[in-house]
Structure formats: structure tokens, C-alpha cells
Amino acid sequence: MSAAPLRQESQESRDEILRAASRLFASLGFHEASMSEVARQARVSKALIFWHFKSKEELFVAVIKRLLEPFSIDFASEAQELDEREQLKRLIELYVQFVRHYTGSVRFFLTRLLRDDREQEGPASLSSQIRGLYESYRNLLVDLIRRGQEKGVCSRRLDAESAATFLLSTLNGLLVDVLFLRTPQPGFDSILSTLDSVLFAQAPAANVGSGARCGRA
Amino acid sequence: MSAAPLRQESQESRDEILRAASRLFASLGFHEASMSEVARQARVSKALIFWHFKSKEELFVAVIKRLLEPFSIDFASEAQELDEREQLKRLIELYVQFVRHYTGSVRFFLTRLLRDDREQEGPASLSSQIRGLYESYRNLLVDLIRRGQEKGVCSRRLDAESAATFLLSTLNGLLVDVLFLRTPQPGFDSILSTLDSVLFAQAPAANVGSGARCGRA
DNA sequence: ATAAGTACTGACCGTAAGGTTAGCGAATCA
DNA sequence: TGATTCGCTAACCTTACGGTCAGTACTTAT
Numbered sequence: 001m002s003a004a005p006l007r008q009e010s011q012e013s014r015d016e017i018l019r020a021a022s023r024l025f026a027s028l029g030f031h032e033a034s035m036s037e038v039a040r041q042a043r044v045s046k047a048l049i050f051w052h053f054k055s056k057e058e059l060f061v062a063v064i065k066r067l068l069e070p071f072s073i074d075f076a077s078e079a080q081e082l083d084e085r086e087q088l089k090r091l092i093e094l095y096v097q098f099v100r101h102y103t104g105s106v107r108f109f110l111t112r113l114l115r116d117d118r119e120q121e122g123p124a125s126l127s128s129q130i131r132g133l134y135e136s137y138r139n140l141l142v143d144l145i146r147r148g149q150e151k152g153v154c155s156r157r158l159d160a161e162s163a164a165t166f167l168l169s170t171l172n173g174l175l176v177d178v179l180f181l182r183t184p185q186p187g188f189d190s191i192l193s194t195l196d197s198v199l200f201a202q203a204p205a206a207n208v209g210s211g212a213r214c215g216r217a
Numbered sequence: 218m219s220a221a222p223l224r225q226e227s228q229e230s231r232d233e234i235l236r237a238a239s240r241l242f243a244s245l246g247f248h249e250a251s252m253s254e255v256a257r258q259a260r261v262s263k264a265l266i267f268w269h270f271k272s273k274e275e276l277f278v279a280v281i282k283r284l285l286e287p288f289s290i291d292f293a294s295e296a297q298e299l300d301e302r303e304q305l306k307r308l309i310e311l312y313v314q315f316v317r318h319y320t321g322s323v324r325f326f327l328t329r330l331l332r333d334d335r336e337q338e339g340p341a342s343l344s345s346q347i348r349g350l351y352e353s354y355r356n357l358l359v360d361l362i363r364r365g366q367e368k369g370v371c372s373r374r375l376d377a378e379s380a381a382t383f384l385l386s387t388l389n390g391l392l393v394d395v396l397f398l399r400t401p402q403p404g405f406d407s408i409l410s411t412l413d414s415v416l417f418a419q420a421p422a423a424n425v426g427s428g429a430r431c432g433r434a
Numbered sequence: 435a436t437a438a439g440t441a442c443t444g445a446c447c448g449t450a451a452g453g454t455t456a457g458c459g460a461a462t463c464a
Numbered sequence: 465t466g467a468t469t470c471g472c473t474a475a476c477c478t479t480a481c482g483g484t485c486a487g488t489a490c491t492t493a494t
Contacts, residue, residue, distance in 0.1 A: 010471060032248050035452060045473045050453065111331050113397040114324055131398060157414075162407040169390030169408055176389040180330040181348060190379040191386055197374075198415060227441060252482060262443045267483065 014052050016042040021063050026108040030060055064126050067105045071098075071133050084148035085200060091140060092171065092192065099175050107179055138164055145199070154199055163199060170195055231269050233259040238280050243325040247277055281343050284322045288315075288350050301365035302417060308357060309409065312388050316395060324396055355381055362416070371416055380416060387412055 020042035024033035035056055039046040053059040099106055112126050141164040148154030158166065174191060177183050237258035241250035252273055256263040270276040316323055329343050358381040365371030375383065391408060394400050 013471080029246075029248075031246075034450080036450080046452090047454080047474080048472055051470095051472070054453095056452065107331055110397060111328065114328050114331070134398065158407065158411060162411070166387070166408050166411050169394065170383070170387045171390065172393035173386030173389035176393060177386065180327060181351065190375065191383050194375060194379070194383050194415065198411065230441080251480075253480080263482090264444080264484080265442055268440095268442070271483095273482065 013042070013044050013048060017044060017049055017052060017059070018063060018066060021059055022067065025060060025063055026104045029111055067108065068129060068133075070102060084144055084151060084153045088141070088144050088148065088199065089196075091137075091144065092167070092195070095137070095171050096174070099178060103178065106175070110179065138168060141167060167195060167199065230259070230261050230265060234261060234266055234269060234276070235280060235283060238276055239284060242277060242280055243321045246328055284325065285346060285350075287319065301361055301368060301370045305358070305361050305365065305416065306413075308354075308361065309384070309388065309412070312354070313391070316392050320395065323392070327396065355385060358384060384412060384416065
């Protein structure tokens with residue numbers, strides 16, 4: 001917000017605050033994380049937090065903004081020359097990697113999505129942003145599957161929309177396992193290879209046999 | 218807890234409190250729901266709550282206990298004479314119905330699961346109870362699939378464990394859709410029928426059955 | 435009748451929360 | 465060299481929380 005140039009100390013303390021706040025909001029949620037604790041962990045006075053951010057809400061928004069950054073990778077631009085099947089696999093891999101890498105943030109976002117009822121949820125709200133991100137990932141999948149189907153790479157048993165929904169559903173189920181049940185990724189590989197065979201099986205599933213394994217690393 | 222017989226008034230106010238508390242805990246979570254608000258909504262004095270339950274924590278536990286009750290249906294006892302395929306479909310249907318019917322409670326439980334870190338999580342903790350419930354549902358699935366495979370009703374492409382994991386993963390994904398993204402279950406039916414064909418894979422696209430339709434109004 | 439216990443309330447308490455204010459030392463600008 | 469702005473803090477304010485307590489009407493048991 002500040003258009004004026006900041007001295008370096010200011011930036012440093014601001015960062016320290018944001019880092020502490022991220023940690024606390026992520027592990028405790030908005031309401032249970034107190035400003036005093038943020039101040040303690042950032043080793044600054046509580047008043048300084050209110051000098052940088054005019055309210056707890058504003059600090060929260062700043063934290064969110066920071067956490068959302070790594071999500072904005074431009075999927076589309078990467079892996080342009082791969083065929084549809086490989087691109088699809090890459091997308092799935094990205095999803096899995098993302099969840100594994102940013103588990104804390106993802107948990108945080110999910111907590112927000114769970115809490116935010118249909119309440120006044122401005123288009124700039126966190127929930128909306130996350131839903132938007134999710135939608136664009138989904139659209140990428142649909143496009144890719146559709147193109148794959150046109151070229152005969154993907155199974156045509158389902159229309160592209162349904163296939164994407166199914167794929168996402170399974171991926172989200174994986175996410176639930178990791179985040180909620182904390183199972184040490186149990187059927188990860190087998191699930192992914194099953195997905196693979198559902199998506200790419202030309203012939204009806206019965207005779208896919210061994211060729212469907214198409215293993216991940 | 219009170220072994221002594223209660224007069225009726227006592228039971229009524231106790232129920233009223235539990236009902237208000239359920240509502241508030243479910244929509245706001247433990248920390249944001251205040252005892253004063255519970256008292257207000259239950260139309261009793263705050264002190265009465267502390268007469269019935271000796272702390273907020275204890276009230277919370279009582280609420281949980283009550284919310285968990287409907288989950289303890291004995292799946293195994295019902296639909297005994299159906300064949301494996303039908304039983305499996307029934308189980309899936311139960312899951313879907315359950316999520317739709319107890320959406321509030323499920324959201325509440327998920328919130329808890331998200332929050333409870335590896336912290337002191339006694340075996341009697343809510344998280345453990347939920348995980349236990351989930352495990353028994355899963356075991357039911359594995360058994361059923363295994364029996365189905367022995368009788369040649371279920372596809373043998375995956376071992377029973379993997380198939381159950383896959384099935385659950387997809388179901389949980391559905392749950393994510395309903396709870397987090399609040400999509401008006403778009404691919405519900407198509408997902409279920411895809412699942413069906415993966416599990417039973419003899420003939421593609423045998424519909425998962427009228428019971429699973431779960432039509433929205 | 436009376437003593438004991440049940441079901442309940444209004445007023446109160448200590449604590450911790452989010453947030454404010456007055457002011458201090460150091461850098462910046464005139 | 466002042467005056468001003470920046471980066472920061474200790475102390476404080478208000479509010480709302482979980483929880484307590486003294487007391488009161490009503491029921492039951494003796």
C-alpha cells in the first residue's frame with residue numbers, strides 16, 4: 001500500500017511479521033492466532049504490527065496474498081511440446097507435488113473454504129480466489145482431455161467434462177487422505193495408474209490387462 | 218454423567234443447550250462459538266450451561282458424542298442378503314447420503330481433523346474417533362470387494378486394497394466438491410457410474426443404480 | 435413443618451483479546 | 465542546525481471471553 005519508499009529496517013520487520021503470522025494463521029486459524037503471539041514470534045512489539053497493518057484482518061489478507069503467490073504458476077506455458085497424455089500426466093504430477101510441497105498452505109486454504117459460508121464473500125475474497133485457481137486448473141484439464149480425445153489419445157468412454165470431474169475428484173480424495181487422515185500416501189501410485197487406465201483406455205476397460213500399468217516413477 | 222435421576226425440566230434445558238451448541242460449534246468452530254451466545258440461543262442463563270457441563274470443553278465433547286451417533290449405524294447388519302455388487306453400491310449410496318444429510322456435522326469434523334495437528338490426541342479424541350469410523354467403513358469396502366473378486370463379480374484388475382483406496386479417494390473427492398467448492402454436484406452421477414465400471418469392469422457403464430441418484434430438488 | 439436437594443438466574447471476576455496513544459531515538463531534509 | 469518524518473516501543477484502553485458465586489423458587493423426603 002505505501003507508495004513511499006521504505007527504509008530497509010521497515011521491510012525486514014514487516015517480513016518477520018508476515019512470516020510469523022503465516023505460521024500462526026496456518027496452524028491455528030484466524031481467530032485463535034493472536035496478535036500478541038505474532039508479535040512475540042516476530043520479536044517486535046504488538047504496536048509495530050498495527051503500524052504496518054492497520055488491523056488483524058489486513059494482516060491476514062497480506063498473509064493470504066503471499067501464500068497464494070506460488071499458486072500462480074502458468075501451467076499452460078510449460079510443457080508445450082509434449083503430447084496430450086504427457087501433458088495430462090504432468091498436470092497431475094504438478095497437483096500432487098503442489099499438495100505435498102505446500103501442505104501447510106493448502107490446509108490453511110481448506111480451513112477457510114470450510115468456514116466461509118455463503119456469507120458476504122466479495123469477489124476478492126480468499127475463497128473466491130481459490131475457487132478461481134481451481135477452476136482454471138480444471139479448465140486446463142478439460143481442454144487437454146478434449147484435445148486428447150480428438151486425437152484418439154484419450155478414452156472416449158466419458159465426455160471431457162465428466163472425465164475431468166472424475167480425475168479431479170480422485171485427486172481431491174488423495175488430498176483428503178494426506179491432509180485429513182494423514183495416511184503416509186498409501187495407494188498413491190496405484191491410484192494414479194488406475195486413473196491413467198481410466199483416462200487413456202481405448203478399448204473397454206475389461207481387456208486393458210497389463211498394458212495399462214503405465215507406471216509413474 | 219449424573220447417575221441420579223433427572224427431573225424433566227433439566228433434560229429439556231440440557232437438550233436445548235446441546236442443540237444450540239451443536240449449531241454454533243458447527244458453524245463457527247470451537248473457539249469462535251461463545252458460551253454467552255449458546256446461552257442466548259438456548260434461552261437459558263450462561264450459568265445454567267455450567268451447571269449442566271462443567272466447562273466449555275465438556276459441552277463440546279457432549280455435542281460431539283451426539284453428532285457422532287448417527288454415524289454408528291451397523292453397515293454390516295443391513296443388506297445382508299444382497300450380492301456383493303449390490304452391497305457395495307448400497308455402501309456407496311450410504312456414504313453419499315450421509316454426506317448430504319449431515320453436511321453440517323461432516324464439515325465440523327473436517328474442521329477438527331484439519332486443526333488437530335499431531336498434538337496430544339488421546340485415543341478418545343474426536344479425530345481418533347472419526348479416523349476409527351473411517352477405517353471401519355474402509356474395511357467393510359475391502360472385505361466386500363475381496364469377496365466380490367472371489368466370486369468373480371468384481372474386476373480383478375486391482376487388488377482389493379487398492380480398489381477400496383481408489384473408491385474412497387473418489388468418494389472423498391466428491392465430498393470436497395460438496396463441502397469446499399460447493400459445486401451443485403455436477404458430475405455426481407457420471408462419477409458414480411465411472412466408479413462402477415472401474416470396479417465391476419465386465420461391461421462398461423452399467424449404471425450405478427437408481428438409488429444413487431441423489432437428485433437435487 | 436422442615437430440611438435437603440434440584441433447577442435455575444443475575445451479578446460478578448480475572449484474563450486476554452484487538453487496538454490506541456504518547457513518545458523516543460535515529461535518519462532525512464531544509 | 466533545527467524541523468520533520470520514519471521505525472519502533474511501553475503502557476494503556478475497552479470489550480468479550482470462560483467461569484464462579486450467592487441466592488431463589490420449586491420439589492421431594494422425613
